[in-house]
Amino acid sequence: MKLQNLFLTLFLIISCISRAQNSKEVLFSIDTTSYNVEEFKRIYLKNLDLVKDDSQKDLNQYLDLFVGYKLKVNKAYKLGLQNGSKYQNELNSYRNQLSKTYLNDSKVTNQLIEEAYSRSLKEVKASHILITFDENIKGSDTLVFYNKALDLKRRIEKGESFEAVALANSQDPSVAENKGNLGYFSAFRMVYPFESAAYKTKIGALSNPVRTRFGYHIIKVTDIRDNKGEVTVAHIMILNPADATEEAKAKAKQTIDDISKKIQQGESFEALASQFSEDKSSAAKGGVLQRFGTGQLSSEAFENVAFSLEKQGEISQPFESGFGWHIVKLIEKHPLKKMEESKSELEAKIKRDERSIIITNTLANKLKSKYSVVTNTKNYQNIEKLVTDAIYSQTWELPKDNSALESEVLVIEKNKKVATNSFASYIFSQQKNKLTTKPLKKLVAELYESWKSEQLIAYYTDNLENEFSDFKNVMEEYRDGLLLFDLMEKEIWTKSKLDTIGLKNYYNDNLTKYIWKERYDVDILSSTDAKVLESAQKMLLKGKSIEDIKAKFNKDNKVQIMVKSGVFEKNYDVLDKIPVLTKGAKNTYKDANYSFLVYVKNIKPSETKSFDECKSRVINDYQQFLEANWVDTLKKEFTVKINREVFEKVKQQLK
Numbered sequence: 001m002k003l004q005n006l007f008l009t010l011f012l013i014i015s016c017i018s019r020a021q022n023s024k025e026v027l028f029s030i031d032t033t034s035y036n037v038e039e040f041k042r043i044y045l046k047n048l049d050l051v052k053d054d055s056q057k058d059l060n061q062y063l064d065l066f067v068g069y070k071l072k073v074n075k076a077y078k079l080g081l082q083n084g085s086k087y088q089n090e091l092n093s094y095r096n097q098l099s100k101t102y103l104n105d106s107k108v109t110n111q112l113i114e115e116a117y118s119r120s121l122k123e124v125k126a127s128h129i130l131i132t133f134d135e136n137i138k139g140s141d142t143l144v145f146y147n148k149a150l151d152l153k154r155r156i157e158k159g160e161s162f163e164a165v166a167l168a169n170s171q172d173p174s175v176a177e178n179k180g181n182l183g184y185f186s187a188f189r190m191v192y193p194f195e196s197a198a199y200k201t202k203i204g205a206l207s208n209p210v211r212t213r214f215g216y217h218i219i220k221v222t223d224i225r226d227n228k229g230e231v232t233v234a235h236i237m238i239l240n241p242a243d244a245t246e247e248a249k250a251k252a253k254q255t256i257d258d259i260s261k262k263i264q265q266g267e268s269f270e271a272l273a274s275q276f277s278e279d280k281s282s283a284a285k286g287g288v289l290q291r292f293g294t295g296q297l298s299s300e301a302f303e304n305v306a307f308s309l310e311k312q313g314e315i316s317q318p319f320e321s322g323f324g325w326h327i328v329k330l331i332e333k334h335p336l337k338k339m340e341e342s343k344s345e346l347e348a349k350i351k352r353d354e355r356s357i358i359i360t361n362t363l364a365n366k367l368k369s370k371y372s373v374v375t376n377t378k379n380y381q382n383i384e385k386l387v388t389d390a391i392y393s394q395t396w397e398l399p400k401d402n403s404a405l406e407s408e409v410l411v412i413e414k415n416k417k418v419a420t421n422s423f424a425s426y427i428f429s430q431q432k433n434k435l436t437t438k439p440l441k442k443l444v445a446e447l448y449e450s451w452k453s454e455q456l457i458a459y460y461t462d463n464l465e466n467e468f469s470d471f472k473n474v475m476e477e478y479r480d481g482l483l484l485f486d487l488m489e490k491e492i493w494t495k496s497k498l499d500t501i502g503l504k505n506y507y508n509d510n511l512t513k514y515i516w517k518e519r520y521d522v523d524i525l526s527s528t529d530a531k532v533l534e535s536a537q538k539m540l541l542k543g544k545s546i547e548d549i550k551a552k553f554n555k556d557n558k559v560q561i562m563v564k565s566g567v568f569e570k571n572y573d574v575l576d577k578i579p580v581l582t583k584g585a586k587n588t589y590k591d592a593n594y595s596f597l598v599y600v601k602n603i604k605p606s607e608t609k610s611f612d613e614c615k616s617r618v619i620n621d622y623q624q625f626l627e628a629n630w631v632d633t634l635k636k637e638f639t640v641k642i643n644r645e646v647f648e649k650v651k652q653q654l655k
Contacts, residue, residue, distance in 0.1 A: 027650065029075050030644040033392045037650055040066060044654065059651050063642070066571060069484075071634040076483035077491075087482055095209060095479050098350060099461050102471060106361040112355050113346045116637045117339050119187040124198045125223035127162060127180040130172040132215035142211070149216040156206060166649070171215070180220075183225035185296075186227055192354040199498050208639075219405070228294055232331040234287035236272060237279040239324040256318040256325035258559040263315060265558070267528055269329050270535065271593045275526065278324070278561065279615050291334055302326060364453035367460055371413050373452070379409040379420045386424065391431045391443070396430050408453060412459045426451045491630065495543040496623040506622045507611050513621065516567040520581055521602040524574060530595040532560045533588075537597050540585035546599075568602070 023061045044062055053292065081087060098359045131149045132140065156162050157454040166180035171423045187195060197210040198219050207219040238256045241248050273287030282289055295305050299321040303496055309316060309330035316328045335343075350356060352553055390396040398403070398421075405421035410420070437443040482543055486544040496503070523546055536549045546563055553560040568575055573582060574596045577589050612617065 001488055004436060010151050023115070025646055026643055027646055028063075028640065030067075030070055030638050030640055035070060037646060041650060041654065057652060059647075063647065067642070068631040068634075071631060071638055071640070072484050072487055073480045074638055076480075076487040079487070079529070081483050081486045081490075084486065087486055088484055091479060094482075095475060098471065098474060098478075101463055102464055102468060103360065103363055103457065103461065104584050105359050107368065108359050108362045109350065109517070111485075112350050112358065113343055115341075116187045116346045116350065117342055118384065119199050120226055120342070121228050121336060122199075123184040123186045123225050124221060125184045125225070126201075127166065127220045127222060128172070128182060128194075129166045129170040129171075129180055129218040130175075130215055131209075131217075132171045132227075133216075135213040137436060139432060142216075145216050146209050146211075147187045149218055153206050153209070154217045156218075156220075159518060162206075175410055181222075182224070184223075185335050188349050188353060190233075202414055203356065227336055228307055229336045230291045230293040230334040231306050231309075232334065233309070234269065234273060234285075234329045234331055235279065235282065235289060235302075236277040236287050236327045237267070237324050238276070239278045240320075252325055253318075256327065258554065258562065261557065261559045262528075262562070265528075268593050269315060269327075270486070273566075275564070280323050283578075287329070288331060297420060299323065302328070306330070325423055360457070363460075364456055367456040368453075371456060371459070372551050373456070375413045375530040376407070376409050376420075379405075380448070382421065383409065383424055383427070384441060385428060387440055387444055389440070391427070391435060391440075394431045394434065396428065396431055398424055411456060416459050420457050423451055425446065426454075438531065494624055496619050499622075503565075503615075503618055503622055504611065506625060507614075507620060509620050511608050511619070514614045514617070515615075516604070516609055517571070519567055519569050519599075519604040520575060521567045522565065522575070523595040523599040523601070525561055525599065526574075526594045527553075527561045528594055529560060530590065533595045533597050536561060537588070539584050540597075540599050 025037045027037045027040050028035055028483070034207075041062070043066070044059070048057060066322075076082070089417055129152055130153075131145050131148070135143045148310070152165055156165055163179040165177055169315040170180055172180070181191075185195075189195070189200065191212045191214070193212045194217060197207045198221060201207045201219055201221045202226055203221050205221060207217070207218040207221075209218060211217075214255060231375040236256070236259055238252045241251055244252070258278055262272060263269055270286030274283055279287070292303075292306075294303055296309065301319065301321045305316050305319055305326070306329050308390070309328065312330055312332060314330045316326075318325055318327050320326075324394060328644050350359075373389055386399055386404070388396055401419055405419070405424050407420060409420040409423050410418040427444070430447055435447075437445060437446050460467070462501075465475065524537055525533060529537075536553065539552070541550050550561060550563065570576060570581070574589055576589050577591075578598060581587050581598065581600055581603070583600045584601055585597065586597045587595045589598070
């Protein structure tokens with residue numbers, strides 16, 4: 001979380017930093033490193049509408065922030081943090097991830113987005129029969145499996161039961177349970193070739209054998225329906241405690257059943273959610289969750305119940321998920337998103353899907369036209385001579401004498417020379433895929449085209465900074481952000497956790513920040529029936545227990561009283577609504593829906609928290625204290641020179 005928060009701060013302060021020197025006019029320097037006007041102006045203007053703190057819009061304040069940031073980056077370089085293997089690996093990983101955005105063909109991508117959106121409007125119900133074989137087998141070698149699948153299709157077309165043929169022949173491990181039935185699915189739920197065949201097959205019809213990485217499929221489409229879209233629901237959740245005893249599980253089940261009965265008695269769903277739901281993120285909002293579609297939650301049981309509700313305001317019976325017990329109320333059903341609203345999400349899915357291969361191949365073909373590519377014919381022919389039939393049995397070895405493989409076989413843009421042994425190693429690595437193309441010359445040519453495409457994309461990727469200025473800017477930002485994270489961890493975060501003496505001293509110097517308010521050990525009783533609560537109050541005053549009260553009023557399948565117990569400060573929930581809390585059972589409050597009785601068993605006076613009781617907050621405060629004094633220390637370590645005359649001109653230009 002620290003890294004995420006740090007980058008958010010960096011984005012607000014110094015988004016898209018670039019070291020490109022578009023102006024020689026120096027605004028300030030740190031030791032021997034100069035920072036120009038153009039960079040400062042560009043960053044300030046880019047973030048002007050993003051910052052919420054007016055002090056950051058003030059140019060004097062902004063310059064201080066900017067100089068402070070640069071001081072920290074200089075400190076990181078001085079410590080050599082840029083040489084750390086963890087830093088290098090993280091930077092390379094990010095660059096690889098970012099570069100995927102640029103390994104794209106917009107026309108092909110848009111076509112795939114439109115296709116995916118069109119398919120997402122429908123859900124297909126289909127069954128299949130699978131004939132498996134090694135995914136690396138190509139061409140005519142797959143014919144025997146194709147014909148087997150085709151034969152099964154013909155048998156079904158002549159009248160045999162699809163389910164019977166599937167049970168006897170399908171090699172999908174789930175066939176014994178589902179007889180080939182895969183249920184309903186939409187775009188991106190199946191591998192792309194399977195999805196395409198399913199969407200192109202009419203209801204009741206069989207597809208021709210379709211090849212995926214799993215083998216050949218015969219697909220039968222049994223239904224096509226409109227996609228269900230999304231829903232907004234509210235829920236009340238009672239958690240199943242981790243490693244709970246049977247008694248604890250039974251208690252959770254009893255609690256959700258009691259709440260359900262109170263709903264049936266006419267009590268407010270929202271009020272009950274606010275009081276009793278253990279999903280704290282939604283309880284304060286009456287249990288309302290963000291809208292979602294099928295497949296978006298981690299609980300199929302929850303989705304099934306949510307989508308089964310038809311009428312607005314309809315409430316489910318209690319049901320169990322992997323998280324605990326729920327009651328769900330339908331707030332609203334939403335139609336599917338429009339194309340423009342879905343575009344970004346669909347594009348992200350495409351890049352993680354087999355569809356991305358289509359985009360990659362298109363890019364490789366474009367790069368063949370974009371760059372000058374020269375093959376060294378002599379060295380290519382040397383490779384042809386070295387490859388033998390042993391490659392078909394995965395036993396071909398690279399020659400021990402590499403003299404024939406020393407020079408380049410491929411030259412890209414006259415400056416990128418790729419060695420012949422790189423191609424030879426590629427061939428060696430590919431034989432594990434059980435290559436089948438014959439004759440050998442055709443196989444080598446096929447592998448060379450594949451390898452050349454990889455080399456072109458690699459060259460393009462390595463030069464993205466030269467191709468796209470925005471890529472260069474983002475990489476500069478991330479590079480410095482990583483360094484700053486490592487520096488903060490070293491100088492601030494780790495120190496604040498391990499410096500036990502410093503922590504204790506800070507705690508002792510700031511005891512007034514760590515005070516318990518007056519606390520109350522209470523049972524909070526609530527009921528919609530004021531008379532029931534009055535009776536419960538009388539029982540408490542006579543010395544009866546909470547268990548006695550629940551036994552009297554919560555019976556015959558009817559729940560009249562709910563109880564919440566614990567030690568709370570005065571500002572907790574209903575406690576804060578009672579002006580003066582006294583020991584005993586005379587503290588009452590009533591709102592529009594409920595009557596409350598607070599039975600105060602004990603009152604703990606206001607006192608200083610022990611160090612252990614507030615350690616996490618002390619650490620956080622100590623971190624902020626260290627960081628606040630850090631920049632002043634760096635200003636003494638480095639020489640900062642600000643060109644005030646230039647800065648005054650900048651201020652005039654940015655007014």
